[in-house]
Amino acid sequence: MAEDRKVVIVTGIPGVGKTTVINTAVQMVRDEHNEEILILNIGTEMFEIASERGLIKDRDELRKMTTAKQREVQRLAGEAIAQKAKTARVIVDTHTLIQTKNGFLIGLPEWVSNAIQPKTVVLVEADPEKIAGRRTTDETRTRDAQLTDEIDTHQRMCRAAAVSVGTITGATVRIIKNREGKVEEAASELASTLME
Amino acid sequence: MAEDRKVVIVTGIPGVGKTTVINTAVQMVRDEHNEEILILNIGTEMFEIASERGLIKDRDELRKMTTAKQREVQRLAGEAIAQKAKTARVIVDTHTLIQTKNGFLIGLPEWVSNAIQPKTVVLVEADPEKIAGRRTTDETRTRDAQLTDEIDTHQRMCRAAAVSVGTITGATVRIIKNREGKVEEAASELASTLME
Amino acid sequence: MAEDRKVVIVTGIPGVGKTTVINTAVQMVRDEHNEEILILNIGTEMFEIASERGLIKDRDELRKMTTAKQREVQRLAGEAIAQKAKTARVIVDTHTLIQTKNGFLIGLPEWVSNAIQPKTVVLVEADPEKIAGRRTTDETRTRDAQLTDEIDTHQRMCRAAAVSVGTITGATVRIIKNREGKVEEAASELASTLME
Numbered sequence A, B, C: 001m002a003e004d005r006k007v008v009i010v011t012g013i014p015g016v017g018k019t020t021v022i023n024t025a026v027q028m029v030r031d032e033h034n035e036e037i038l039i040l041n042i043g044t045e046m047f048e049i050a051s052e053r054g055l056i057k058d059r060d061e062l063r064k065m066t067t068a069k070q071r072e073v074q075r076l077a078g079e080a081i082a083q084k085a086k087t088a089r090v091i092v093d094t095h096t097l098i099q100t101k102n103g104f105l106i107g108l109p110e111w112v113s114n115a116i117q118p119k120t121v122v123l124v125e126a127d128p129e130k131i132a133g134r135r136t137t138d139e140t141r142t143r144d145a146q147l148t149d150e151i152d153t154h155q156r157m158c159r160a161a162a163v164s165v166g167t168i169t170g171a172t173v174r175i176i177k178n179r180e181g182k183v184e185e186a187a188s189e190l191a192s193t194l195m196e
Helices: A020-035 A043-050 A058-066 A065-084 A108-116 A127-135 A138-169 A183-196 B019-032 B040-053 B060-064 B067-084 B110-116 B128-135 B138-169 B183-194 C018-033 C042-052 C060-066 C067-084 C110-116 C128-135 C138-169 C183-195
Strands: A009-010 A035-039 A089-094 A097-100 A105-106 A120-125 A170-179 B007-011 B037-039 B091-094 B097-100 B101-107 B120-125 B172-177 C007-011 C035-039 C090-093 C097-100 C103-108 C120-125 C172-177
Touching: A009 A183, A009 C060, A020 A035, A020 A089, A035 A043, A035 A065, A043 A058, A043 A065, A043 B183, A058 A127, A065 A089, A065 A108, A089 A183, A097 A138, A097 B060, A105 A138, A105 B138, A108 A138, A108 B128, A108 B138, A120 A183, A138 A170, A138 B138, A138 C103, A138 C110, A170 A183, A183 C110, B007 B019, B007 B138, B019 B037, B019 B091, B019 B183, B037 B040, B037 B067, B040 B060, B040 B067, B040 C183, B060 C042, B060 C172, B067 B091, B067 B110, B067 B183, B091 B183, B097 B138, B101 B138, B101 C138, B110 B138, B110 C018, B110 C138, B120 B183, B128 B138, B138 B172, B138 C138, C007 C018, C007 C138, C007 C183, C018 C035, C018 C090, C018 C183, C035 C042, C035 C067, C042 C060, C067 C090, C067 C110, C090 C183, C097 C138, C103 C138, C120 C138, C120 C183, C128 C138, C138 C172, C172 C183
Parallel strands: A009 A089, A009 A120, A035 A089, A120 A170, B007 B091, B007 B120, B037 B091, B120 B172, C007 C090, C007 C120, C035 C090, C120 C172
Antiparallel strands: A097 A105, A105 B172, A170 C103, B097 B101, B101 C172, C097 C103
16 A cells, blocks of 8 residues: 555553653654654643633633534544644653543544554553552552453553554554563654554 | 533443443433433434435334435434434444354444534453353253354454444544453443443 | 354464465355355456556555555455445455564554445464474574464454454454364364355
8 A cells, every 4th residue: 555644652551661762662663764753642742732712821722612622623633643744753751542531532533533643552561460560559559460350451442442443443453562671662662553 | 622412322232231231331421510411322313314204104114114214313303313412422332243144243333423423432241251151041051152152253243343444534433341240340440431 | 133144254373274275264154155256366456456457567566555546446356346245255365564674554444444344354364383383494493482472463463353354344354273183173163254
């Protein structure tokens, strides 16, 4: 496919080491291809668009918009990202599913995904036990097993969400394992997806 | 998000104890918030709409409609539910995937989900072995292991279906575990989603 | 449901024995119902449409089209399949997710799925270890465990993709296990879905 899409959405649940993988990959592309990757964030784009249009004055107000208005701003943010991707290779650093006490929030609903038109949705994953270890403090150590189980469920559901985005947009879906002590390997895989 | 959506879709495969969780949660909301939750069913709404429009005379005829006509009635039922949710908090008691001998039927296709515009899709889940135990009679006890495996698969696929509905509609997705002897805990989680 | 849809999409990852299951099922339908099943392929349909319209001269050029143009040809291929299904029972022999070195390609994106309007998406599955065994040569035998794990992941993600297609189109989703030495059983299940 003569690929004209340049946005790679990079997702991963807290504790997988997503930021390190992204930063290492961006540096690799800089070193090996002399090219700069633009790292974007949906929330920031939303804030900029809503401010420009005089809809809000500060970032807190974003959350207070009606669902319909917020959806509209999300869509516009997606389009702004697609626009920026016309002149640069872009990473969108975000989440497929955000865990809250009331369930999983959808990070990439249809109207955002379709506006962005990503080339690839990357799932940065790590071993659930390792993630649990990073998140666990001494006082919560007793519930490690349940936490590991919840992390495993979260990570598996993120896969389903990424596949759903792929089905809607045609984006490829790539799992990148961030193995303990092997961040260079993970970053190298991300770099190859960026330069594909 | 200033939440203006009031429909919570509650799903769960046969044997998870969904009805008990729903009834207990509704009672909790009644006791603690003095509020009545409307429990709706897609099939009933479909029947009402199709009858009103003179399309059918009894419920059996629903199944005999063409796919295109049935889809239209499903969409109208979804809209009727969304309409009722303007003046009340609503539970839609339904299924994500219905197991039949010819595979899984989709309980929440895109056109129904988009018409309902749910706030949350809840997956009531239970331990596959416990569900198998509840479904198993003496004569089938020998194939317990395979049944447990099938139940596990069904439950996991329901998660994917819920995530797909979430991606299309923006609804949050919440897993509520109905643990043996702890229906109050599960109901309390559902009550908090209802009142969120 | 008065079923007017006649396309069954049959998917399965390399090594599950999909072709044998399809051919055996088609023969069963021929023997038992004296009916011929048309087996179609999305790539072939795409090539025919693009050739007819003078867009390409050979199959290689398909891959060199822009994403937008390729998507259009995919959609037209889906419509051609739906058209052929008006006068015959049809199997579309394809993939839900195609594994490449840069991640999973989406075999059934929304615009193709909606154009085809399948009755059922079948997932032909086999035991990951058995698939690994069939794919493994002596020199790679050492990494069997990781391969089995990758195959398991691929197969599970295909389920999510099938459910996503089901949610978008309303198609049922059926898992057919192709157990070692029991291809007749699998074929018989497929035959019943074809004749449903």
